Amino acid sequence: MWFRPARRAQEGRARDGRARRRRPHRVPSTDGPSPGVRRRSLGTTGALASVLLALGAFTIGGSAVTTEQARRHSQALDVDAWFSEAGNAIAQDEVHVRHYQVEPSVAVLDRYRATAARVLPALRHAMARDPEGAGKDAQRLMGEQEAYRRLADCLLALVADSDPTAVGLDRIGVTPAYYTLQEDIDEVSRAYHARAQSQSVAMRRGATRMLIGTSAGFVIGLGLVAVIWRMVLGYQRRLVQDAYASQHLALHDPLTGLPNRVLFRRRLGDSLAAHAEGEPMGTAVLGRSDRRDRQLAVMIIDLNGFKAVNDTLGHQAGDELLVEVGRRLRASAREDDLVARLGGDEFAVLVPDLSSPAEALAIAERFAGALRHDFGLAEGLASVSGSIGVTVGAAGGDAEELVRQADAAMYRAKSDGGGVTLFERGTDSSAPDRMTLFGELRALLDAGDPEGQLELHFQPQVRLADSSVTEVEALVRWRHPTRGLLLPAAFLSIAESRGLEIPLTYHLLDIAVAHAARWQAAGHPLTVAVNVSSRCLLDGAFVPRVQAALVRTGLPRHLIKVELTEGSVMTEPERSRETLRQIRDEGVKVSIDDFGTGFSSLLQLKQLPADELKIDRSFVRWLRPDTEDFVLVRSVIELARNLGLTVVAEGIESLDTLELLADLGCDLVQGFALSEPVPDEALLNACEQARQRCRSASWSALPGPRSPG
Numbered sequence: 039m040w041f042r043p044a045r046r047a048q049e050g051r052a053r054d055g056r057a058r059r060r061r062p063h064r065v066p067s068t069d070g071p072s073p074g075v076r077r078r079s080l081g082t083t084g085a086l087a088s089v090l091l092a093l094g095a096f097t098i099g100g101s102a103v104t105t106e107q108a109r110r111h112s113q114a115l116d117v118d119a120w121f122s123e124a125g126n127a128i129a130q131d132e133v134h135v136r137h138y139q140v141e142p143s144v145a146v147l148d149r150y151r152a153t154a155a156r157v158l159p160a161l162r163h164a165m166a167r168d169p170e171g172a173g174k175d176a177q178r179l180m181g182e183q184e185a186y187r188r189l190a191d192c193l194l195a196l197v198a199d200s201d202p203t204a205v206g207l208d209r210i211g212v213t214p215a216y217y218t219l220q221e222d223i224d225e226v227s228r229a230y231h232a233r234a235q236s237q238s239v240a241m242r243r244g245a246t247r248m249l250i251g252t253s254a255g256f257v258i259g260l261g262l263v264a265v266i267w268r269m270v271l272g273y274q275r276r277l278v279q280d281a282y283a284s285q286h287l288a289l290h291d292p293l294t295g296l297p298n299r300v301l302f303r304r305r306l307g308d309s310l311a312a313h314a315e316g317e318p319m320g321t322a323v324l325g326r327s328d329r330r331d332r333q334l335a336v337m338i339i340d341l342n343g344f345k346a347v348n349d350t351l352g353h354q355a356g357d358e359l360l361v362e363v364g365r366r367l368r369a370s371a372r373e374d375d376l377v378a379r380l381g382g383d384e385f386a387v388l389v390p391d392l393s394s395p396a397e398a399l400a401i402a403e404r405f406a407g408a409l410r411h412d413f414g415l416a417e418g419l420a421s422v423s424g425s426i427g428v429t430v431g432a433a434g435g436d437a438e439e440l441v442r443q444a445d446a447a448m449y450r451a452k453s454d455g456g457g458v459t460l461f462e463r464g465t466d467s468s469a470p471d472r473m474t475l476f477g478e479l480r481a482l483l484d485a486g487d488p489e490g491q492l493e494l495h496f497q498p499q500v501r502l503a504d505s506s507v508t509e510v511e512a513l514v515r516w517r518h519p520t521r522g523l524l525l526p527a528a529f530l531s532i533a534e535s536r537g538l539e540i541p542l543t544y545h546l547l548d549i550a551v552a553h554a555a556r557w558q559a560a561g562h563p564l565t566v567a568v569n570v571s572s573r574c575l576l577d578g579a580f581v582p583r584v585q586a587a588l589v590r591t592g593l594p595r596h597l598i599k600v601e602l603t604e605g606s607v608m609t610e611p612e613r614s615r616e617t618l619r620q621i622r623d624e625g626v627k628v629s630i631d632d633f634g635t636g637f638s639s640l641l642q643l644k645q646l647p648a649d650e651l652k653i654d655r656s657f658v659r660w661l662r663p664d665t666e667d668f669v670l671v672r673s674v675i676e677l678a679r680n681l682g683l684t685v686v687a688e689g690i691e692s693l694d695t696l697e698l699l700a701d702l703g704c705d706l707v708q709g710f711a712l713s714e715p716v717p718d719e720a721l722l723n724a725c726e727q728a729r730q731r732c733r734s735a736s737w738s739a740l741p742g743p744r745s746p747g
Contacts, residue, residue: 093255100248107241114234117172120164121227127156128183128223132216135190142197157183175226182222186215291379293357294364302378302386306437309334309390335398335430337387338444339405342456343422344383350576350610351417358415359422366408395430395460402426402458421605425452429461452531476532483541491517494549495715498728499686499708502700505732507725509565511708512550513715539571548587551598553718555591562722567599567629572606575614585624595625603632607646618647633674644681651678655689661698675702696735
């Protein structure tokens with residue numbers, strides 16, 4: 039038991055204290071020159087000897103009593119432990135019986151038999167430890183266990199034979215027998231635990247009496263003992279404080295003060311065990327719903343953009359940001375939720391009590407919202423967001439599996455651009471190995487992609503005024519030798535989270551410029567929009583790399599356009615804007631992608647050296663009059679007009695949307711309704727298809743001259 043070493047340590051300190059207390063008394067008596075001095079000396083010696091004898095007798099008697107109490111206490115604890123062991127084995131028996139009813143297999147049956155074999159030995163151990171007190175209880179429990187075991191074996195046999203009478207046997211036989219047995223063994227265990235507690239109280243009382251008597255004797259004998267005793271107590275307190283501090287450091291993150299990975303896993307296991315008491319969670323009990331129907335959730339939170347904060351503002355700013363993130367997560371959590379830092383910029387949240395997955399998603403959205411606001415750091419403003427993976431677990435779940443599921447959902451959220459994602463077994467369990475994919479992508483970029491596995495597909499952008507196609511957007515695909523064609527969601531988040539986004543962007547930029555140069559040479563000049571990572575804007579080699587690609591191919595500057603999200607310039611706005619100004623001075627166009635989903639202020643938008651705004655697909659996909667999306671899109675288009683910017687609406691999934699966008703004054707559109715992204719060899723046909731589909735829309739509302747052909 040956990041308190042035995044402490045008791046032995048206390049007894050050892052008491053023995054050491056008694057030895058130290060006796061040593062000062064072993065001093066030779068002095069013989070005075072006169073009989074009076076000798077008599078006083080003899081009297082003092084006799085008195086001191088009397089005190090020592092009384093103290094010794096008191097100590098020996100108290101030690102004997104304490105030893106007997108300790109023996110009884112240990113006996114009661116051992117019996118309690120064996121009864122608890124038997125109770126745990128019985129509970130596991132019931133779990134395996136329920137599991138076998140759902141999944142009748144040899145493995146489940148073997149686990150059932152293995153746990154059932156632990157019950158009787160545990161009860162025999164309890165009987166052997168305390169034959170008089172525990173014998174009757176153990177005998178009774180053995181009988182109840184054998185009765186339950188017979189019924190359970192019969193039930194398993196019926197289940198194995200697919201006998202429909204198994205349900206009735208379970209309801210009227212197995213389940214009542216289990217609850218009777220479990221309640222009986224719990225009551226017995228509680229009784230022995232209470233007996234151990236009462237004996238512990240008696241031990242403490244005896245120790246108190248010994249302390250009072252010993253202190254009185256030593257006050258009479260020596261004042262020095264009090265000083266030594268105070269020193270011992272002070273040393274003990276320091277040991278306890280140091281032990282507590284060491285335990286706290288071992289279980290908490292030193293930077294944020296949050297629980298660390300070890301404590302998070304421990305609390306998760308405790309929560310699963312607490313939920314597993316009684317019936318498995320989620321089981322309906324004939325019209326009754328209680329706390330066992332509740333669920334728990336595990337959330338893994340990874341920060342988007344944290345590496346940029348570290349790289350641009352410094353590690354001290356990164357630490358300050360992590361502390362503030364921890365504070366915001368704690369403030370957004372409920373009272374019983376556990377927020378932990380797993381390491382780096384990864385946090386975890388344990389929500390121990392839920393009614394549904396929808397409640398878990400609502401809590402996760404609250405965390406995501408708390409992270410979207412700018413962080414005011416000593417070095418300046420910083421903007422990050424969170425990718426949150428959520429999984430919901432039930433009683434009997436495995437802690438490691440729940441963490442793995444939440445981690446998989448988090449990576450899918452990061453691949454989708456951030457936000458909250460609920461674990462989906464069919465999607466996340468079959469996701470490719472991210473570490474393996476990262477190694478393959480890094481090796482591919484280091485080798486220069488000699489086989490051309492990384493390729494660009496192009497999606498036409500149609501001008502509403504005349505249905506012409508003069509611009510396309512380049513979208514990367516990875517033609518993996520074993521996994522097939524991978525879309526960006528499968529590997530871009532890996533590149534961004536592991537430092538490959540800059541070499542990947544430069545590689546794709548070279549490919550895009552080469553394609554544009556070939557089209558221009560063939561008499562089909564098209565402006566190509568290339569998506570640029572936010573970290574490229576902070577890389578001193580970015581502008582020279584763009585210049586070199588243009589010089590190498592001879593492509594006119596206006597036929598290339600860099601496309602970046604509005605949040606890309608938020609980490610270090612001044613450096614980002616300066617990079618974009620240099621790009622525009624070279625004649626290269628700048629487009630702000632996904633506009634409306636970030637947190638840019640109007641002042642920041644005005645200061646951006648941009649030529650174009652792209653309205654995010656989330657506002658365009660279901661565009662209808664008299665909706666909030668319609669008002670927002672109209673406002674964005676009017677804002678762009680006032681700033682002299684071209685407007686592109688992406689995500690066109692219905693041709694009916696074109697008429698509304700034309701009425702609002704949108705310049706360019708792109709989306710699956712016009713053309714999907716296609717390889718280089720199919721681009722000209724895709725451009726013609728997009729033109730024809732645009733012309734087939736409702737022409738009456740579209741501005742500018744048009745002809746049916």
